[in-house]
Structures are given as structure tokens and as C-alpha cells.
Amino acid sequence: MSCCAPGVEAAAELGGAPSRDEILLASRDLKDGLRQTDLSVPGIHCGACIAAIEGAFRDVPAVEQARVNLSAKRLSVKWRGDTPPPIIETVSRAGYEAHLFDTEEDAADPELSRLVRATAVAGFASMNIMLLSVSVWSGAEPETRQAFHWISAALAFPALLYSGRVFFASAWSALRQGRTNMDVPISVGVILAFALSLYDTMAGGAYAYFDAAVSLLFFLLIGRTLDHIMREKARSAVRGLIKLTPRGATVEREDGSRDYLPANQIETGMLLAVAPGERLLVDGIVQWGRSDIDCALVSGESAAQSVEPGSAVRAGTLNLTGAMKVTATSDASNSSLADMVALMAVADGGRARYRRIADRAARLYSPLVHATAFLTFFGWMAATGDWHRAIGIAIAVLIITCPCALGLAVPIVQTVAARRLFEAGIMVKDGSALERLAEIDMVAFDKTGTLTTGRPRLANASEIDAGALALAGAIAAHSNHPVSRALAPFDDGSQPSPAIITEHPGLGVEARIDRLLYRLGRAEWAVPGGSAGTVLSRDGQRLASFVFEDSLRQDAASSVEALRRDGFPVAILSGDVEHAASRVAKQLGVGDVTARLLPEEKVARIAALAAGGRKVLMVGDGLNDAPALSAAHASMAPSTASDIGRNAADFVFLRPSLLSVPNAICVAREANRLVHQNFAIAIAYNAIAIPFAIAGYVTPLIAALAMSLSSIVVVANALRLHPVADRVPAADPRSRTLAPKQQALGQPLAGRA
């Protein structure tokens, strides 16, 4: 099963596995003592994976059922008892990495199933009415025609009530607010067509538009459902990523007993026990213990900070090396994390003001259509005085202009674009995000975790003695500190493995080999009287000094280059210190760099750019970027971003390569071009069809043909969107080589889409 052996290291890097307490908290009570836990297992991708995982659970006691969902890469385990069975352990024994995700957010989507049901009903009705209509069109006798019209009416009425509600409700709420959207002309057209056809059927007339009314609903519901499925797919893929904010924390009572409490029960003043590998849930002050904490996701600082009793720690930071006890100075609802959410609500910029293309088109289109239909009616009234004929022709105008192609023009292109992006590992939140991304004219990057990996890399490996380096690697393999992680791969097995290892949080790692004392860590601790930096020492003698730098994210340079070549100014907005930010900027050749920015300053920068007429794409990952992500015209975040960052961003990319950014812009622009083409096609169709309708030549047969034809043309046009793999990421044809390279290097991070 080598094809399915995923790297388990990724989970270890991002903090420890969830504790049993956390699993219990995240599980759902079914009834009769049965509980269900849902996990995301990104490594699942074939039938053998299903067999391996479900097989592993067969002999775990207390587990009633384990079922893998291959499409969603999910596992749901039903179990009995008060303590959860070893679920995560069982999955990792089978060779997969699993993480919890929120069950409460994952309640079945009622809107989607309603749309699918409405589409099914409309499809059933339209097919049967079409069947009857064909015989009417081919010249059925009057009494047969009459009977078929009545049957059609009987089928169309419930379909209209059930499936049409989707449009009627939206049109009504738009009208009530004094606006108009695409659903208004649809609703008016469908209802009037049905009413007139019913009247004609009662009067024994030759023509009825039941087929047109219902198949119109059917086509439009297909577009609507596709649009919804696309968003749902992205949502569930993003939800499946590792949840970085803990669900609760371990509280130590005065009598020394420990309880794992959910986030909403943590109060100010509680003493929390924070183990290495845990993220802090609330702000606090360290009472006991020393450790190093990783603030990259919170403030953008790339270097780990050491903390000791009295230090303040912020919610969302990751405890790296030592156990500590922290007094909560906030509860979960007013921690710095919650402040960020409040800041985001205020910062809601481009996206709140943005009106979708379809709505803007509808605002122009629906008055035009209604005016044309009215004028046609009055024209025919004046000319013939036959009100029935005038209404009939006016309704034919409404039906022929009903935005069937317009209703499909946007969603179908966006569904195809989202599909292409999904294949390239980029999730889109909704269609409006694609439209906004196509408009951007500037890109702002966060530094730590976005342009860089947020993990240190050894910069001076060539200057260090190979033996000392291998020894440092062997010692470092025993520590969780990011610096140790960077050294551990240099262990080539040539050095004796250390016998006794002790980690001194905030200082370094100590090891004994053959009665010699080795220290790897801060210079002032490892070497008496040493200066700053990271060193390896033997009995107080310096063996080697290590210099670390934050390594650039894969393809960062070529992505920035591709963006610049396409004419986008690139800026770096970093929360890190000046020298770290300017070093990365120099490596990438970016001139516009600002360091030490607070979250609100990032928002202010974006707002200032927007006021200057710029439409900014913000790419960032941290908690401190979240407000800027929601203030920007469009936003992207890597899958390793903080939970709020991921929620705030319009796009989430799962692959490690930064080329996702220019690729997404490319797809969005091409999709935008296709949308406009589709609009042009729909308008051209109307321009040809309307004169015939006004002249009174449109029979139900012609209406049905014209409508289907224009829909098919629009759908076929949307399918022309190229897959990301053979796309040129920049205007320059020489850069064509970039795309295959990204394919080859883009390792599956959180499940290849």
C-alpha cells in the first residue's frame, strides 16, 4: 500500500494530537449511549485506504462502526462508553494522519438538499410536459391537445409551487428592499406564462407555455444547484483542515485536581496546565515553568520566544518545549483572539460593498425586459385592439428574454473555474470571490508563513565541521523546538547516539555521551560567557555556531516574479522585525516592504490603498492578518493558516507552492473573460430573438428550442476554461515551464484534490 502511505510528520509539526478529552468534547451524542466522532483523514485516496482504516477498527473494543467517506476524505466512528476509544491511535497505526473537525459546523446542509429536490421535481415535471408538448407541436387533434394541456397544467402547478419557491422568495425579498435581481424577471416571466397558459387552456386555446415555464425553472435550478455545490465542496475541504484553535484547556483546581473544560467555561483567573505542543486558548501570565513559544501565527514573528514565570503569553501561540502553568487573564470571549474577530467585523471592506456581476446585469436587464414587454403589449393593443393576443405576445417576449442563458452564464463558468482550481489544490469560498479576484491590481503578502515557511533553516551548513553538525543533528532529534527541527535532518547516524538527554526549556538541549557534557542551545547557556546565537558545546567549549534563517516558501521567487511581470505591484506587510522582513524583501526583489505592523495597521494600509483606487489581493496566514484579509478586495491563505485566517480568506491553497497565487489570478481572469463572453452570447441571442417575439412569431415550440439552444451554447463556452496544469502563469511564454514544475513539486499537503 505504498501509494497510500502519507507522511505523518505533518501532524507532529503542527502541535500534538488531540487528547481523549478533546475527542470527547468534539463527539456528538447520538442516543442510547452511542457517540459519534468525525475525523478528517486527508491521506485517504483509494479503495485500499478504506479497507485498511475500516479493518483497523474491527478489533477495537467499544467501537460500533467505523465508516470512511472517500469523497470527503472523512472517517466517522460510532462508539459507546464514557471515554473515547483510541481513535487517532488506531488510524495512525493504519498509517494515516487524522484530525478532528467541528461536528456542530458540519450539520447537513438543508439548503443544498432543498435545491436538489427542487431540481428533481422541476426536471420530472419539465420532461413529462415536454413529452406531451411534442405531440401537441406535431399536430394533435383539438380534444387530445386540450387534454394534454390540462395534464401539463396539473404537472406544472405543483412544480411551480415547489421548485419556483427558490426564485420567488429571493425575488420577493429583493423587491421588498426596493432592489431588483435576476430572480425578479424570472419570477415574473414564469408566473405570467403559467397564468396565461392556464387561462388559454380554460378557453380552449391552441398554445400553452407550460413547457417553457417549467423547463426554464429546471435549467435555472441546475445553475443554482451547481453554484451551491461548488461552495459546499470548498467549505468542507477547508473545514477538513487541521483545527488550530483548541476546543478546551486543562484547568488545575486549587486541590490539585485537573479537568479538561470546553473553551466557553474558561474564566479569568483559572490556572491552566499547558503541555508542550499545545496551543494557548486564552491570554495569560506564566506562573510556573519555562518554555519557548511560537508566535508566528499570532504576531508574524518568525523566531521562537522564550518565556519564564511572569511573562505574558497570548492566545493562539504554540507552547514548544516545556510544560507550564498559566493564569488566564482573559476568557475565550475577550482574549486577543476575540479582539481580532471584532477587528475583522469592522474591517469588512471590498467584499461587503461588492455587487456580483449577475446582479449588476440584472439591474440593467430587468427594467429593459419589462419595458419591452409592456411596450409590445401596448403596441399590439393599439394596432389590433385584441387584448388576449397582445398579452400572449407580451408574454412570449418575456419568456424569450427570460434570462435562462443569463442565469446559467455566471454560475456555470464559476463552477468550472472552481473545479479547475480545486484540481490545483485551491479552494474557492464562493463565486463572488472569483469575480473580485479577477479585478485586483495589486498583491500584498504577509511574510512569516506566507512568503516564508515560518520554519527556520540552517544557513551556514557549509561552514560547520561535518562531525559537529551530525552530532548536533543527533541531539536535536530529541527536541520539539523549531531550531532543533531544522538541525535534526543533519543526523547521518555517524555519531554515537546520546545516552542521557534533558531539555531545558528556553535554553536548549543537554546530552551526555561518554561522560562528556554536550549542550546545544543558546550561546550564553552552552558556553560560559558566550554571546548571542545558537551553539553546540562540549564541556563548555564551543564546537560550532549555527546561523538560521526563515526559508522561503516553495516557488516564492518565481511567483512574485510572475506577478510583477503581469503588472501587479507587490508589497510585503509584515508583523516581524525590520531586518527579517527586509531580508526576505531583498531576496524576492520587493521594494515596498513595511515591518512591525500591528493588525489594525495592516488594515489601515489596505484601506489607504483602497482609498487610492487600488484593489488589493491580501495573501496571509496569521491571526494578525485575519482583519487585513477581510478588509482586502480579495484574499488568499495557505492551508497552514490560523483558523480565523482560513475563515476570513476567499481562497485557501493546499499545496506548499506559492505559485497558487498567480495561478488563481489567472483562472479568475480567464473565468471573468468567459463570463463576459457568455453575457455577450446571451445578449446576441436576445437581440435576434426579441424582434421575432415582438412581431408575434414565437410559438411555444420556437421558445423551447431557442431557450435550450442558448443554454447549451453558454454551457459549452464555459467548458473551454483550461485546466491549471497547462496554463501559462504569466504573460511571458517563456514562463510556461513554471506550470509543469509546480505539478511535479507540488506535493500533496492536506490531501491532493
Add this chain to the structure above:
Amino acid sequence: MSSLVYLVPLALLLGGAALGAFLWSLRSGQYEDMQGAAERILLDDD
């Protein structure tokens, strides 16, 4: 004409049955894991 009296209701009944079957399959969650269902036929049940 007389054949239509039972043929048309029959056609509608069949169509309605298909609609009912679709709605039932939707509700019983048969579309939740399309890829998994395709792979599962290849697995031995113990």
C-alpha cells in the same frame, strides 16, 4: 385516443416512481460518497 386514457397516466406513474426513487436515494444518503461506493464493490466483506 382511448389508448391514451391509460397510457398517459401510466407514463406519469412511471415518471413519478422514478422521481420518488431519486428522492428516497437522496434522503438515505446514497450520494454522500460517490467515489467510495465505486471502490467498495472491489472490497471483500471479510
